[in-house]
Amino acid sequence: xxxxxxxxxxxxxxxxxxxxxxxxxxxxxxxxxxxxxxxxxxxxxxxxxxxxxxxxxxxxxxxxxxxxxxxxxxxxxxxxxxxxxxxxxxxxxxxxxxxxxxxxxxxxxxxxxxxxxxxxxxxxxxxxxxxxxxxxxxxxxxxxxxxxxxxxxxxxxxxxxxxxxxxxxxxxxxxxxxxxxxxxxxxxxxxxxxxxx
Amino acid sequence: xxxxxxxxxxxxxxxxxxxxxxxxxxxxxxxxxxxxxxxxxxxxxxxxxxxxxxxxxxxxxxxxxxxxxxxxxxxxxxxxxxxxxxxxxxxxxxxxxxxxxxxxxxxxxxxxxxxxxxxxxxxxxxxxxxxxxxxxxxxxxxxxxxxxxxxxxxxxxxxxxxxxxxxxxxxxxxxxxxxxxxxxxxxxxxxxxxxxxxxxxxxxxxxxxxxxxxxxxxxxxxxxxxxxxxxxxxxxxxxxxxxxxxxxxxxxxxxxxxxxxxxxxxxxxxxxxxxxxxxxxxxxxxxxxxxxxxxxxxxxxxxxxxxxxxxxxxxxxxxxxxxxxxxxxxxxxxxxxxxxxxxxxxxxxxxxxxxxxxxxxxxxxxxxxxxxxxxxxxxxxxxxxxxxxxxxxxxxxxxxxxxxxxxxxxxxxxxxxxxxxxxxxxxxxxxxxxxxxxxxxxxxxxxxxxxxxxxxxxxxxxxxxxxxxxxxxxxxxxxxx
Numbered sequence: 030x031x032x033x034x035x036x037x038x039x040x041x042x043x044x045x046x047x048x049x050x051x052x053x054x055x056x057x058x059x060x061x062x063x064x065x066x067x068x069x070x071x072x073x074x075x076x077x078x079x080x081x082x083x084x085x086x087x088x089x090x091x092x093x094x095x096x097x098x099x100x101x102x103x104x105x106x107x108x109x110x111x112x113x114x115x116x117x118x119x120x121x122x123x124x125x126x127x128x129x130x131x132x133x134x135x136x137x138x139x140x141x142x143x144x145x146x147x148x149x150x151x152x153x154x155x156x157x158x159x160x161x162x163x164x165x166x167x168x169x170x171x172x173x174x175x176x177x178x179x180x181x182x183x184x185x186x187x188x189x190x191x192x193x194x195x196x197x198x199x200x201x202x203x204x205x206x207x208x209x210x211x212x213x214x215x216x217x218x219x220x221x222x223x224x225x226x
Numbered sequence: 227x228x229x230x231x232x233x234x235x236x237x238x239x240x241x242x243x244x245x246x247x248x249x250x251x252x253x254x255x256x257x258x259x260x261x262x263x264x265x266x267x268x269x270x271x272x273x274x275x276x277x278x279x280x281x282x283x284x285x286x287x288x289x290x291x292x293x294x295x296x297x298x299x300x301x302x303x304x305x306x307x308x309x310x311x312x313x314x315x316x317x318x319x320x321x322x323x324x325x326x327x328x329x330x331x332x333x334x335x336x337x338x339x340x341x342x343x344x345x346x347x348x349x350x351x352x353x354x355x356x357x358x359x360x361x362x363x364x365x366x367x368x369x370x371x372x373x374x375x376x377x378x379x380x381x382x383x384x385x386x387x388x389x390x391x392x393x394x395x396x397x398x399x400x401x402x403x404x405x406x407x408x409x410x411x412x413x414x415x416x417x418x419x420x421x422x423x424x425x426x427x428x429x430x431x432x433x434x435x436x437x438x439x440x441x442x443x444x445x446x447x448x449x450x451x452x453x454x455x456x457x458x459x460x461x462x463x464x465x466x467x468x469x470x471x472x473x474x475x476x477x478x479x480x481x482x483x484x485x486x487x488x489x490x491x492x493x494x495x496x497x498x499x500x501x502x503x504x505x506x507x508x509x510x511x512x513x514x515x516x517x518x519x520x521x522x523x524x525x526x527x528x529x530x531x532x533x534x535x536x537x538x539x540x541x542x543x544x545x546x547x548x549x550x551x552x553x554x555x556x557x558x559x560x561x562x563x564x565x566x567x568x569x570x571x572x573x574x575x576x577x578x579x580x581x582x583x584x585x586x587x588x589x590x591x592x593x594x595x596x597x598x599x600x601x602x603x604x605x606x607x608x609x610x611x612x613x614x615x616x617x618x619x620x621x622x623x624x625x626x627x628x629x630x631x632x633x634x635x636x637x638x639x640x641x642x643x644x645x646x647x648x649x650x651x652x653x654x655x656x657x658x659x660x661x662x663x664x665x666x667x668x669x670x671x672x673x674x675x676x677x678x679x680x681x682x683x684x685x686x687x688x689x690x691x692x693x694x695x696x697x698x699x700x701x702x703x704x705x706x707x
Contacts, residue, residue, distance in 0.1 A: 039396070039462060042469035046400075049473045053480035060481075060499070061427075068423040068491045075423050075491050121420040126349030128360030128418075134283035139426060139490045140567035142362055144640075145270070145282045147655035148567055150489075157652035176278070181656040185273040188281045196349045207422060213497075215489035216650030217563050 070117075074211040078116040081106045081205045086224045087154050095214025101225065106202055107165055116202070123203025126196040135187070138207070140215060146187065153201075153208040154221040161223060165201060172197040230600050231696040237600045241309040241317040241388075247327055248303030249594055251334075252587065253686060255296035258338075260682050262289040264675050270668040284345050287358075287365050288338065293579060294363055295334055300587030301444050302381055305401065307590060308451045309385060315392025319384050326380040333373045337366055354418060361425070363433050364415045371416050378409040396465035400472055401447045408440040423491030430486040437579075438507065438549070439479035445545075445586050446471045449518070449538065452589055456535050457527040458703035467517050474510035482507045488559045489566060497559045504557040508550030518542035530703040531596055531604045533615040533692070537589035540623060544581020552577050552630070564645040569637035569667070577630040580622075588685070595689055596700060603698035614688035621681030628674030636667030 035041055071077040084101035103110070111119065127133070133142035136149050147155075158164040171178055173194065175187035192200070235243055266285040269275055276285075309317055317323060340357055347353030354360070355368045366374070382405050389398040415432035419425050450464040484500025518539060529535045552574040556565040565571070592615075596604050608615075640658040648654025658664055 037466070039466045039469065042466055042473060043396070046469045046472040046476070050476040050480070053476055057480055057483065060484075064427065064487070064492055064496075065424065067493050068421070068427065070421045074493065075421065078420075117420065122349055124420045124422065125351065125354070125418075129347045129349045129353035129358065131283045131287060131346055131358055131360050131365070133360060133362050134287045134365075135281075137567040138422060141426060141429075141490070142567070143283070143286050144567065144569055144572060145266075145286070147652045148650050151650070152652070155652050181659070183273065183656065183660050185659070186277065188278050190346055191348075193348075199349065210423060210491045212489045212491060213494060215563060215566065217645065218647070218649035220649050220651055220654075 076100065076206070076209045077113060078120045078202075078206055079111065079113045080209045081116055081120065081202050082110050084225075085153065085205065085209045087151055087208070087219055087221050088224070093214070095217070096219060097211055097214070098209045100209060106205055107198060116206075119199050119202040120206050122196060122199030123201070124199075126192065126200050127203060130190045130192065139210075139212060145185070148216060149204060149207070150210075150212060150216060151208045151219050151221070153205045154219070156220060156222050158222060164222065168201045168204070169194065169197045172200050230699060231602050231693055232600065233595075233598050234600060235598070237598055239310045239316075240320045241306040242594075242597065244317075244320065244323055244327060245303040245305075245307035246594055246598060248299045248306065249591055251331055252296045252299035252303060253591070253689070255292045255299065255334075256584070257682065257686070259289055259292035259296060260675075260679050262286075262292065264672070264679060265289075267668070267672045267675050271672060280342070281345075284341065288341055290363055291338075291341070291365060297441075297579070297583045297587065300583070300590065301441070301448075303594075304448050304587065304590045305381070305385060305405070307594065308397075308448075309388055312395055312397055312451065313389045313392030315388055317384055318387035318391055319380070322380055323384045326377045329373065330377040333370050333377075337370050340367070341365070351418060361415070361429055364429070368416065371412075375409070375412065375416075378405075378412070382406065382409060395461070396468060397447050397450050400443065400468055404440055404443045404447065408436065408444065411435045411440065426490045427487070427492065430483060434483045434486055435480070437582075438482060439476060441583065442475050442479065442510070442545075442549075443472055445541070445583060446475065446514070448586055448590065449514070449541070452534065452538055452586070452593070453518070454703075455593060456529055456531050456538065456703055458530075458705040459527070460705070467513075471510050471513060471517075474506075474513060478503050478506035478509060485557050485559075485562070488562055501558050505554065507557075508546070508554050511546040511550040515542045515546045528701055528704040529605060530701050531592055532606065532608075532612065533604060533619070533688075534589040534592040534596075536615075536619055537585050537592065540619065541581065541585035541589065544577065544585050544623075544626075546581075548574070548577030548579070548581030548630070564641040565637065568640040568645065569633045569664075570641060571637075573630050573633035573637050576633065577626060580626045591689055592692075595692060599693040599696070601700045602693035602696040603700050604693060605701040608692070609696075612692075614684055615692060618681050618684035618688055621677055621684065623681075625674045625676075625678030625681055628677065629671045632667045632670035632674060634667075636664045636671075639664040639667070 068075045080100055082103060082105045084104035086099045086101060087096050088099045090097045135143050135146040138149050158167050173192050174189045176189045180186050262285045266282055266289055269282045344357050347357040357367055359365050359367055386402050389402060411432055414428045446468055450468045453459045453464050481499055482504035484496045485504040487496035487500055556562055556570050596602060639661050643661060644650060644654045644658035648657055
């Protein structure tokens with residue numbers, strides 16, 4: 030084998046490996062520095078937690094050609110308007126609960142997780158909850174004890190996970206906030222609960 | 227030298243004695259992975275099975291955590307295995323390395339027991355610290371995270387110090403830097419944040435930069451060592467290939483991270499970056515296949531260990547198809563919009579983890595038992611024509627391919643019905659799940675899972691018995707350069 034050519038030499042490829050790795054990593058650092066502020070809560074793509082005080086819809090955007098979350102008029106969760114800190118505390122309780130109850134090993138959140146149960150990205154907007162008037166109550170009751178509620182015809186049921194009333198409200202707040210994140214049109218073609226048009 | 231064909235730790239150097247301990251735990255956890263995978267698969271068919279006792283979430287968590295930990299144990303074992311030969315120096319700080327093995331193994335045991343018997347906790351940070359972090363793949367509670375970091379620092383010290391004091395080869399250079407990156411990246415997954423977009427941004431640093439970058443380079447190092455051992459390929463060739471692979475792997479894999487940033491709230495420029503670089507990701511895997519097959523064939527090599535060589539070839543193809551082809555099939559955002567978070571991902575995950583990682587660690591197991599039995603014959607003409615390793619190889623690979631294809635069929639149905647037509651609503655999700663085509667896929671997956679289990683049992687039986695009572699010394703690995 031002719032190994033005298035520069036392109037077949039060990040030292041050429043060692044240097045290439047080092048430069049390519051270093052270069053890619055530096056590029057990733059710069060991209061990360063650009064991305065993090067754009068996805069911090071309170072940014073355009075990821076709204077502040079107090080967004081739970083508002084109506085959230087998921088509408089087709091003619092320009093981007095995908096559905097995007099639209100934040101509407103005041104529509105406080107559980108009928109009570111929260112300031113930014115209270116809203117964050119409630120969403121935090123919900124997020125911690127989703128981790129503590131291991132939701133992600135049945136459900137997907139933003140499409141990531143397991144595939145045994147429905148995706149939760151826009152679950153706040155799901156038609157399954159009936160009407161907007163009963164949605165919040167339905168969700169809290171379901172999360173607290175889903176084991177005896179109607180699910181589907183395959184017999185798959187969510188177990189009762191010892192979730193308190195306060196935790197369940199937190200989870201609903203978290204889900205409402207998550208539905209306001211601009212996910213570039215994922216999930217596609219989602220059919221929302223009744224919306225203003 | 228001890229008697230040929232008898233398991234005797236006198237046949238092993240210090241690092242190798244520790245390596246076989248890691249390998250043993252790896253095999254036990256591999257078994258746990260298969261078992262809990264079968265349980266979760268069964269729950270798709272009989273949802274009431276173990277409902278409220280071992281729910282799907284628990285079984286699936288143990289399934290994927292056993293996977294991650296057994297592969298890590300396999301890597302650590304492989305590194306300790308080659309360390310003294312490669313550096314031509316005794317392992318520095320071996321006593322500490324041994325101690326850490328016991329610490330790590332105890333921690334893993336406690337974590338698994340807590341997963342199984344405590345399962346969940348209240349929605350407080352204490353749950354994340356003590357019971358379960360609730361983030362896929364890195365569910366281990368924070369106390370265990372800290373234990374893992376301390377342990378791997380010790381392993382890193384063993385490796386870096388041994389190479390520094392002994393011979394610092396090309397493989398050593400790549401391995402040391404790769405381990406540093408592999409362990410450093412783990413830190414990105416060790417904090418809590420309420421913002422799920424930020425959470426998943428860093429979570430992917432751990433998951434992606436492990437499995438699609440640092441782990442791939444880790445197995446490239448093991449492959450380089452393996453080819454020298456099994457076929458006697460020259461160091462110059464394997465090390466040049468290793469650098470090429472590192473360049474291609476990190477060059478595509480680091481920014482290929484972008485394919486996880488399509489739908490988590492991150493800006494749209496990740497479409498182009500993720501799409502472009504992840505489309506390049508199969509290239510190093512093609513190189514890997516060329517590398518393995520070319521070296522095996524073109525050099526008229528005499529092969530010192532047939533089962534290990536067979537598994538190395540299974541690795542080359544499995545890595546290319548599982549990680550490369552199956553990954554590429556749904557990596558572009560134009561298709562990923564519909565396949566993201568469906569059985570497509572499960573299909574890809576199974577073939578990729580098995581093809582890229584399980585296979586090569588199994589090859590190391592065979593190298594391990596060969597030396598442990600004092601360097602016995604493991605080439606052709608084994609007793610019974612080596613039926614056990616051949617059947618294990620066949621059943622494990624067929625079982626895996628069968629599971630992968632079954633889940634892909636279900637994935638087609640799911641992405642079409644749930645994602646494209648129904649738009650991922652609750653009703654849409656179940657419209658796909660009840661579809662007979664989807665359900666058939668889940669049945670076939672379980673059937674092939676059982677085939678895989680039989681292959682696993684045969685593999686363990688073979689590893690325990692191959693070379694037992696063998697009187698021929700091993701065929702030396704010879705290769706024309």
